[in-house]
Amino acid sequence: MRTLFSLLAITVLATTAWAEPTFLAKQYTRCTACHYSPTGGGLLTPYGRLLSHRELATTGATGEAPAAGAADDPHGEQAFLYGALGDTLGPVQLGLELRPSQLRIGFPGGHQDLNLLMNLDLSGAVQKHGWTAYGTVGREPPHSAVRDGRTLPDSAFISYEHWISYQPDERFQLRVGRFLPAYGVRFADHTTYTRRYLDLDRNDQVYGLEVSHTTGFSLVQVMVSPGKAEAILHDRSRRGFSTAGRWQLDLSPRATIVGSGFYRHSTDAGPRSGAVGGAFGFAPTSRVSIWTEADADLETKAAGGRSWVVVNEASVEVYRGIWLKFSPQLRTAGAAPGSSQVRRFAFAADLLPRTHWNVNLAYYLDHSFNATTSTRVVQLHLFM
C-alpha cells in the first residue's frame, strides 16, 4: 500500500526543474532570460539568479547587485551557495537543488501522509565563445526509475539533462544532447495536464538535435530525435524517431502566442502518436499573468485514444515574493473503451522569503472515474 502511495506521490511531485511562465508579468517572454536551457527550467544564469534575489525574494529588494555592465559576479546573496566559494569556480556556474516535501493524499475513505526528498540534483554550466556545456547529476526518487519496463523500488542515479549548444550569433542556436523538447508552455508544475499527458513529464527528455531561431518578436524551435532518452538508455522496445516544433510570437512584452506540434513514430511497444496545440499568455498588470494552453492529443495507444487537453493558469503576486495560483485543467475522454475524462482544480501559493527559497503550498482536487482525490502538498524548494 505504501508503495502505491509513494508512486502516486512521485507522480504528483517529482520535478527536475523550476521554470516560471508567470514572469511574463515582469515582461520576460523568453526562458533564456533566466535559464541556460532554450526550453526553460533548470540552472539559472547569473541574470536569472540576480532576478531571483533582487526582484522576487521578499527580503531581496534592497540587496546589492553586481555593477552595471558586469558579465558575472560569483559573490553575494544570488551566487551559488550564497557566494561562499567566491571566485573558486571561475567560469563554471553551479546550482544545487533540494526539495523536501510533505504530502497528504486524500481518497474516499481515508488519507495517506508521506514525507519525501523529491529532488537532490547538482547542475552545472560553462559558457564561452558562444558555446554552452550543460549537465545535471542527481538522484531519481524511489519507485521512479524504470529499467526495461520494470520500476525500481530504490532511488537511482540520473542525469536529467546534458547537452552542448552553440550560438554563432544572437539569432541561431544549435543544441545536441539530452533535453526536454520545446512544446507549448513549460509550466513549473510538471504534473500539469499539458505536460503529464503529452509526454513532457519529469523524465521525458529526448536525445536529439535542436535548432532555435529568433528574430526579435518570433522564436522558432525544431527538434529531431531517435527517441526518448530513457528508452534509448534502458528500454530498447520504446525507441522511436520523434520530432517537435514550436513557434512563439510575442505580441507585446506582456502578451505572447505559441503554436506547437509533436510527432512520435511507432516503436516496438506502441503505435505512432502526436499532439498539436496552441497557447496564449497575457499579463494585464505587472503582478498578474494568465496562461491558457489547449492541445489535441493524437495519441493512438489503445489505453488512451484521441482527446483534448486544456489548461489555464492564473497567477497573482499579492505581495512581493508571494504568488497565488489557480489552475483548472481538463483532459477529455479518449475514444478507447475505459478512457475517462479527468479534471483538476489546482490551488497553490509560492512564498519566496529569501533568494532561492520557495515554500510551495499546493492543493489539488482531481476527479476521474467518478472518484475525487485530493492532494495537499507542502514543500521547500531550495535552489542554491
Added chain:
Amino acid sequence: MKATLIGLVLLGATVVPAPTWRVEKGDVRVICSMTIGGSFDAKTAALSGVVTARASGSEPFDGSLAVDLRTLATGIALRDEHLRENYLEVGKGPGFEAATLSEITLNGFTADVPEGKGSFTGVLVLHGVSKAVTGPVEVRRADAGLRVKASFPVELADYGIRKPRYLGIGVRDTVQVEVVFALGRSARS
C-alpha cells in the same frame, strides 16, 4: 473703398496668430528589444511642451516637446536604476535628465489644423547629443484639441549611449520610441 477693403483683408491675414498647442496628456513608450529575443517597455507619462505652428506649413514648429527621463520605468527596479543612472546618465544634469524634440516639421499636413497621416522630422537632444530623427505621425481631432501618435527609431550609439549589457543579457543597439499625446489650444493662441 476697394483698396481699403483689400488692405483690411491683408491686415487681418497678417495679424491672426498662428495656433499654439500645449501637451495636455502624453504617454511615451520605449520598446527595448533584447539580445536574447523578446522585448520590454520603458514607459513614462512625463511628457510636456508647447509648439506653435508657423504661417508657412513647410516651416518647423516653434517650441519643443520634452520627456523627463528620470521617470522612465520598466517594472523592474534594478533595470530602472541601470537605465537611468548608467546608460542615460540622468544625473549629469541638463541635456541628460530630459530628452527634447524641437524643430519639428510635419510633412503632409496643413499648418492650421493638421489632421491625417504623414511623417515628421525633428531634432532630438538625448544624452547631451543632438541628432535629427524622422518617423510616421498620425494626427486626429479629439474633443477641442488633437491626438497625436508618432514613432521613431533611436540608435543608441548615435547618442553616445553605451551598449546596455548586464550579466549576459542586453538591449539591442536600436530602440523604438512611440509617443501618444493630446494637444490642446494654448491660451497664447
